[in-house]
Amino acid sequence: MIIIKTRGETRVRCIHQDRIEKSRLGALATEENNGMAALFKTMGDPNRLKILWALGEGEMCVCDLAALLNSSESAVSHQLRLLRQMALVSNRRQGPVLYYRLNDDHIHALIHIALEHTRE
Amino acid sequence: MIIIKTRGETRVRCIHQDRIEKSRLGALATEENNGMAALFKTMGDPNRLKILWALGEGEMCVCDLAALLNSSESAVSHQLRLLRQMALVSNRRQGPVLYYRLNDDHIHALIHIALEHTRE
DNA sequence: GTATTATATGAAAATATGTTCATATGCGAG
DNA sequence: CTCGCATATGAACATATTTTCATATAATAC
Numbered sequence: 001m002i003i004i005k006t007r008g009e010t011r012v013r014c015i016h017q018d019r020i021e022k023s024r025l026g027a028l029a030t031e032e033n034n035g036m037a038a039l040f041k042t043m044g045d046p047n048r049l050k051i052l053w054a055l056g057e058g059e060m061c062v063c064d065l066a067a068l069l070n071s072s073e074s075a076v077s078h079q080l081r082l083l084r085q086m087a088l089v090s091n092r093r094q095g096p097v098l099y100y101r102l103n104d105d106h107i108h109a110l111i112h113i114a115l116e117h118t119r120e
Numbered sequence: 121m122i123i124i125k126t127r128g129e130t131r132v133r134c135i136h137q138d139r140i141e142k143s144r145l146g147a148l149a150t151e152e153n154n155g156m157a158a159l160f161k162t163m164g165d166p167n168r169l170k171i172l173w174a175l176g177e178g179e180m181c182v183c184d185l186a187a188l189l190n191s192s193e194s195a196v197s198h199q200l201r202l203l204r205q206m207a208l209v210s211n212r213r214q215g216p217v218l219y220y221r222l223n224d225d226h227i228h229a230l231i232h233i234a235l236e237h238t239r240e
Numbered sequence: 241g242t243a244t245t246a247t248a249t250g251a252a253a254a255t256a257t258g259t260t261c262a263t264a265t266g267c268g269a270g
Numbered sequence: 271c272t273c274g275c276a277t278a279t280g281a282a283c284a285t286a287t288t289t290t291c292a293t294a295t296a297a298t299a300c
Contacts, residue, residue, distance in 0.1 A: 015217065015276090016184050023174040023188050028235075033173070034166050035238040036231065041164025045288085046157040053153070054143040062247060064136050068143050075289055077248055087237075096246045096297050097135070106237040110230060111156065115148075117207075117226040118155040135246090165258080182277060195259055197278055216267050216276045 042086040043110065047071060048079050051100075052107055055089060059101040162206040163230065167191060168199050171220075172227055175209060179221040 043049055047069055054060060054068055062080065066073040080100060083089040088107055091098045163169055167189055174180060174188055182200065186193040200220060203209040208227055211218045
């Protein structure tokens with residue numbers, strides 16, 4: 001049901017109530033929906049996506065990534081934090097250097113499907 | 121190669137030059153990278169993702185979607201425009217009503233992989 | 241302990257995104 | 271042609287995101 005305000009009047013309209021009910025029943029839990037959206041949003045930045053693509057070929061340290069992206073290490077570090085928080089990457093420390101890698105195969109899969117879509 | 125400015129000094133540093141070269145060679149074209157990022161970004165909004173999920177069960181008109189999302193028709197219309205521009209949805213007109221549907225199966229696939237990742 | 245390297249983080253500044261509101265368009269009925 | 275409905279769109283406002291800059295932490299060498 002939807003409220004419409006036009007020139008002071010208030011009407012109510014809804015074309016396919018049954019279809020809406022069906023969608024309501026099949027809807028994802030808010031938490032799942034928002035989690036997925038956050039995942040997509042995280043992958044939806046050109047620099048972060050470059051990072052993910054590069055890590056697809058093997059682990060890299062922060063300063064390598066900064067060099068690759070022509071970006072500051074600080075900016076890359078902020079991006080990597082987001083990627084870590086969304087569980088897209090993880091790291092291992094070797095002395096003072098942190099090596100980052102992709103966290104699981106879902107990332108690969110997502111990127112390749114998106115690439116197919118984009119190439120059409 | 122990366123320029124570091126600290127206390128007025130300027131140094132140059134690069135830990136794994138060969139690894140960076142490898143990534144440079146394997147890198148996506150900027151256009152492809154940005155296209156994919158735009159696709160993910162488009163899917164990375166909770167409301168748009170709800171729309172896509174709902175359309176997964178069949179076509180819906182704008183006012184149904186607005187009712188489902190508890191959102192204004194104008195807001196939904198703006199979102200649908202983005203989804204159209206990214207070729208995620210298309211529509212057919214029946215009289216004054218526009219029915220929207222998912223554009224292809226990539227969307228389904230992306231959503232389901234993302235859901236798996238999120239549920240872990 | 242201090243110095244240096246590699247990275248992280250907080251806060252401010254710059255930029256992008258989403259919603260709202262008002263108005264415009266396209267279609268069908270009469 | 272005019273009216274009403276369904277949707278689209280432009281511009282302004284509100285909010286979120288990204289980068290920059292300065293500073294903080296962790297590890298190693300001395």
